[in-house]
Each structure stands twice: as C-alpha cells, then as structure tokens.
Amino acid sequence: MSAPAGADVVVVGGGNAALCAALTARESGASVILLERSSEWDRGGNSKHTRNIRCARDGTSAATRYGAEEFLGDLRSVTGDALDSELARYLIAQSREVGEWMEAQGVRWQPALRGTLQLDRTNRFFLGGGKALVNTYYARAAATGVTVSYEQRVERFVFDGERVTSVVASLPDGTRREIPCRAVVVASGGFEANIEWLRRYWGSAVDNYRIRGTPHNDGNVLQTLLEAGAETRGTERGFHAIAVDARAPRFDGGIVTRVDSIPFGIVVNSQGERFYDEGEEIWPKRYATWGGLIARQPDQLACSIFDSKAWGGFIPCMHTPYRADTVKELAEMLHLPAAPVVATVERFNAAAHDHGTYDMAQRDGRSTRDLPLPKSNWALTLDTPPFYAYPLRPGITFTYLGVGIDGYGHVRRGNGCVFPNLFAAGEVMSGNILLKGYLAGIGMTIGTVFGRLAGREAARAARA
Ligand SMILES: Cc1cc2nc3c(=O)[nH]c(=O)nc-3n(C[C@H](O)[C@H](O)[C@H](O)COP(=O)(O)OP(=O)(O)OC[C@H]3O[C@@H](n4cnc5c(N)ncnc54)[C@H](O)[C@@H]3O)c2cc1C
Known part of the structure; x- marks a missing residue:
C-alpha cells in the first residue's frame, strides 16, 4: 500500500x-x-x-x-x-x-x-x-x-x-x-x-566533545x-553535559559510557592536577556538572583515578578501566605526565582523613585537611593496588535552546x-x-x- x-x-x-x-x-x-x-x-x-x-x-x-x-x-x-x-x-x-x-x-x-x-x-x-x-x-x-x-x-x-x-x-x-x-x-x-x-x-573545544x-x-x-x-526560550549557550569515557564514540554512546567513579577517588587534568572538589555533594546532585568542568580543562581531557577499595561501589562504564599496580604505571598507560600525577596522589593521601565513617550514601564529612582544593567527603586514601583510571571527556546530553x-x-x-x-x-x-x-x-x-x-x-x- x-x-x-x-x-x-x-x-x-x-x-x-x-x-x-x-x-x-x-x-x-x-x-x-x-x-x-x-x-x-x-x-x-x-x-x-x-x-x-x-x-x-x-x-x-x-x-x-x-x-x-x-x-x-x-x-x-x-x-x-x-x-x-x-x-x-x-x-x-x-x-x-x-x-x-x-x-x-x-x-x-x-x-x-x-x-x-x-x-x-x-x-x-x-x-x-x-x-x-x-x-x-x-x-x-x-x-x-x-x-x-x-x-x-x-x-x-x-x-x-x-x-x-x-x-x-x-x-x-x-x-x-x-x-x-x-x-x-x-x-x-x-x-x-x-x-x-x-x-x-x-570554539575548537567542541572537537573533543562526545555527543x-x-x-x-x-x-x-x-x-x-x-x-x-x-x-526563543531557554539558554542559547547552555548544554547538559556529564563525564563520559574518552573512548566513547563521537555520537550515540548512550548511557553506558557514563563514568560514575568520580566521587570514589580523584580527578586530574592532562597536566596531572586536580581541578575540582570530587566530594562536594552526593553524586545525583553533581554528576551533571562534570561535563562542563572537563570542557574547561586543557584539551578537554581529564582522568578519574581510584584504587581497589572503590571497585564494585558503582556501576562500571562499558569501557574497562585502565589498571596498574602503581600510580606511576597508570599515568604512563594514560599518557599523562607521571611525576605530577604521582605528586598529586601523594599530596592527596597526606591530606585525606583516615578516621570517621566512610559512607557513600550520604555526605560523610570525611574531608581532606589543609589541601588548597579540598575533597569534602569520601576522602579515602589511594593506596591499595591495583589502581584504576577512566579517561574522561565532556559528554553532551542536550541543549537548552528552544521555541x-x-x-x-x-x-x-x-x-x-x-x-x-x-x-x-x-x-x-x-x-x-x-x-x-x-x-x-x-x-x-x-x-x-x-x-x-x-x-x-x-x-x-x-x-x-
Ligand atoms: C544517554 C542519554 C540518556 C538519557 N536518559 C534519560 C532518562 O533516563 N530520562 C529522561 O527523562 N531523559 C533522559 N535523557 C534525555 C532524553 O533523552 C530527552 O529529554 C528526550 O529523549 C527528548 O525527547 P524528544 O522526543 O524531544 O527528542 P528525541 O528523542 O531526541 O527525538 C528527536 C527526533 O527528531 C528526529 N529529527 C531531528 N531532526 C529531524 C528532521 N529534520 N526531520 C525529521 N526528524 C528529525 C530525530 O531523528 C529523533 O527521532 C537522556 C539522554 C541521553 C542522551
């Protein structure tokens, strides 16, 4: 017919x-x-x-x-x-x-x-x-x-x-x-x-975004x-963006490329520096800020690093995380500058609280001490191999401009x-x-x- x-x-x-x-x-x-x-x-x-x-x-x-x-x-x-x-x-x-x-x-x-x-x-x-x-x-x-x-x-x-x-x-x-x-x-x-x-x-940052x-x-x-x-209604420049695995396809990666490990460890940029409080709030209230944060980093690239204590605490993304016995090896696998990454982890570990109840279900107050950029909750030391990492890119979900x-x-x-x-x-x-x-x-x-x-x-x- x-x-x-x-x-x-x-x-x-x-x-x-x-x-x-x-x-x-x-x-x-x-x-x-x-x-x-x-x-x-x-x-x-x-x-x-x-x-x-x-x-x-x-x-x-x-x-x-x-x-x-x-x-x-x-x-x-x-x-x-x-x-x-x-x-x-x-x-x-x-x-x-x-x-x-x-x-x-x-x-x-x-x-x-x-x-x-x-x-x-x-x-x-x-x-x-x-x-x-x-x-x-x-x-x-x-x-x-x-x-x-x-x-x-x-x-x-x-x-x-x-x-x-x-x-x-x-x-x-x-x-x-x-x-x-x-x-x-x-x-x-x-x-x-x-x-x-x-x-x-x-600008050219969009070439590194995933849709x-x-x-x-x-x-x-x-x-x-x-x-x-x-x-017109809404916000012309605005978009909703989360952290996705950098290995996600350019389009249509869907829900399975989302990375949820961020509050379980630390996040460094391509220079090996932390740039935001990974434990600021419970994850449902913060996951959608990470796409924008990564979009503002050099090369729009970042890396979520955690250790074996965190593994199993979140739904893993479809890509297998990188895994190594030392932080240095992990950084090298990811083509990150190893010395700054190791130094960042050591500074973080020295400042991470080692008392108080660790509880991912709520803000547990286990904060770093005396770090210029704190991790306000869930600050567990990264010290138990193997160490893991997901490379991260901004993943755009939708735009806010409409009629x-x-x-x-x-x-x-x-x-x-x-x-x-x-x-x-x-x-x-x-x-x-x-x-x-x-x-x-x-x-x-x-x-x-x-x-x-x-x-x-x-x-x-x-x-x-
Ligand atoms: C990975 C991911 C997970 C999400 N999870 C959720 C969730 O669990 N819950 C939730 O509420 N929201 C979620 N969202 C947001 C949600 O997908 C959108 O809010 C919702 O799908 C929008 O529906 P829509 O019908 O307006 O648009 P869409 O479902 O995107 O449909 C738009 C349609 O228009 C068609 N189209 C475009 N241009 C043309 C054209 N020129 N001619 C003809 N057809 C055209 C497209 O092919 C498509 O079929 C998620 C988004 C993503 C990317």
Whole structure:
C-alpha cells in the first residue's frame, strides 16, 4: 500500500515526544503521518537511550510520596525562577496521570535500578529501557493506523499567512517530498549534534566533545522555526553535559559510557592536577556538572583515578578501566605526565582523613585537611593496588535552546501571537521549563506531557 500523500496532522521527529503526539492525535480522530529522519533500525532519537521518567505521585508515606509542590521546588532549585510557572505546574500535574496512558499503549515498568543515582521515589523505570519504550510506541502506532515514514529529513514548512499548509522533507535519493497537512507537531529534539552550531559558543573545544545521543538532532527544524519568527526560550549557550569515557564514540554512546567513579577517588587534568572538589555533594546532585568542568580543562581531557577499595561501589562504564599496580604505571598507560600525577596522589593521601565513617550514601564529612582544593567527603586514601583510571571527556546530553509555546502547545511568535496550527513538544520546547540544570527523568516527562498536549490540540486544529 502506498503512503498517503497528506494527513490531518504531520508529526516531525521519531522520539518520545513525537510518538506521544502522534498516538494522541490519532486517538483524537486525526489521520497522522510521522516523519522520522533516521532509518528504522536507529529510530527513536535520544529517547531510545533513556531509562526513566519523573512523575509526581500520591504515596501512602513520605517514603513513597512525591508531591507536586516538592517536584516544583526541585525544578526551581535546579533551573531558577525564570521558568514558565504555568507550564511547569501543568507538566507536574499531568505527570501524575501519564503512567496510566503509557500502560494503555503497552509500556511496562521495572523496579528502579540500584546504583549511584537513587531515584526510586521520584522516577518510574521503563521495562527494557528507552529502546523498548519507543518500540512499544511504534508498534502501537502501526496498530492504530499512524503512517510512519523513515529517512525523511524535514527541511521547511510552507505557510499561508500564519498557517502551515505543508511540510517539505528531503529523501535519501536527494529528492524532496511535500506533504499537505492541516496541523503540524514539531518534536525534533535539540541541536546538540550540530557541531558547527556548538562551535559558535565553544570554539575548537567542541572537537573533543562526545555527543551522547543521536547524530540526527542537529536543530535544523528548530532553526527553521526561529527563522519563521518563533519566539526563543531557554539558554542559547547552555548544554547538559556529564563525564563520559574518552573512548566513547563521537555520537550515540548512550548511557553506558557514563563514568560514575568520580566521587570514589580523584580527578586530574592532562597536566596531572586536580581541578575540582570530587566530594562536594552526593553524586545525583553533581554528576551533571562534570561535563562542563572537563570542557574547561586543557584539551578537554581529564582522568578519574581510584584504587581497589572503590571497585564494585558503582556501576562500571562499558569501557574497562585502565589498571596498574602503581600510580606511576597508570599515568604512563594514560599518557599523562607521571611525576605530577604521582605528586598529586601523594599530596592527596597526606591530606585525606583516615578516621570517621566512610559512607557513600550520604555526605560523610570525611574531608581532606589543609589541601588548597579540598575533597569534602569520601576522602579515602589511594593506596591499595591495583589502581584504576577512566579517561574522561565532556559528554553532551542536550541543549537548552528552544521555541516558546502557549498553554495549548502552539508555537509562539515573537509578536505575542501564536502559529494557530503549529505545535511543539519535547526537547525543542523544553527551554520553557528547563533553562539550565537538570532533574533526572524530566526530559521524558516534558516529552510525554507536551507530546500528548500537542497531539490533542493539533487534532483539534485540524478539525477547525
Ligand atoms: C544517554 C542519554 C540518556 C538519557 N536518559 C534519560 C532518562 O533516563 N530520562 C529522561 O527523562 N531523559 C533522559 N535523557 C534525555 C532524553 O533523552 C530527552 O529529554 C528526550 O529523549 C527528548 O525527547 P524528544 O522526543 O524531544 O527528542 P528525541 O528523542 O531526541 O527525538 C528527536 C527526533 O527528531 C528526529 N529529527 C531531528 N531532526 C529531524 C528532521 N529534520 N526531520 C525529521 N526528524 C528529525 C530525530 O531523528 C529523533 O527521532 C537522556 C539522554 C541521553 C542522551
């Protein structure tokens, strides 16, 4: 059967937000075409790498409850007060409900993973992770009659005044396809895979960054919207970045390249110097600062060093750590200047507390003494071979620049009006709510809640 030439609703993108929008528009009675830029085998954008979604919930006790006010407080504490409060409250209120809808699509849950990031009260984990989640949604899309087209790079929109009348996509053979429609949902992610766009702010340092997700999120649709007069929201220069193993692939390394050993030892730069307090805070509150810290080091390179006492205390990354019987040998294996690394470890060991209870579950106060740059907690000496090290690079997760939306998901125009049949969901509009910082799991909450909203409203706009 040949694909339909047009549809009531065209959805741009093939990750979580796009799929939630497409399924909801279809539920609302619209005919839907979803245009995914990737091929079928690597469909699902960054959403395929995820594991969990943050949801408010009523619990029977403080140990199980995650109330709306607490969720909002957590959000404000990371992103500040410039967020759109109404959209944030809508997001949080809806986050209570989305689990039921997800289950109705076929999504199943698994217990929270144990490990360094403890999220079982605030987050729900997808059985099989994000790949299983998007596969479930694609299966549901096929069953409900959503037309999915792969390898369609959406390039522009055709407008009649302020209304979109068709979407133009380029195909792998170099031809173009124009798809007439009555409404559009843009869910094409951020621009974190666009190296040249990042270079504008970060210069040649970007050549050493790793992009944790899909190479397809280059922001070309975001750029098109901005050129068409969409309002900007979020932070242009900002990105969320963590420490990943320097051996990770340039793109799409996913969750398994994350390095969680940092609070268990020390981190040195390519000159063998420590540059930040590795024990400043519990890991869930600090892991997302390390990408930016490493990005500011010479050659954007650093190295997490720990000894055998720490091994087994964290979920290891997919790359095997370097291992040696002495710190000197370890430094040489990593092509670091051995003498400064050895001197740094000796200074650290001399200053590390050797009393008090060591407890990784909380800030244990085992701090170094008289080091100009302290390690404030978990300061165990590095003295028990074998010694281990992970080489580190900044791993970019997503960018914070997006388009403004109103309470119905319409893309806002710079002149205070909206595009009446153009909607946005997911990372491409997350700057309305998340301008900096991060709360684990909120990316999927934003995509699910605003994907559902945009799908429903796009179907309504298509009927108008
Ligand atoms: C390794 C990793 C782990 C993460 N873990 C979590 C987690 O556990 N929980 C959480 O909440 N968040 C997590 N995140 C963040 C999360 O992935 C995003 O917030 C979320 O996936 C955004 O969903 P989205 O649908 O907006 O974008 P995406 O899922 O990235 O989808 C964007 C889609 O747009 C398509 N596209 C791009 N350009 C075009 C174009 N021109 N034409 C057509 N299609 C186009 C892409 O191919 C892709 O399918 C993680 C991110 C990474 C990288």
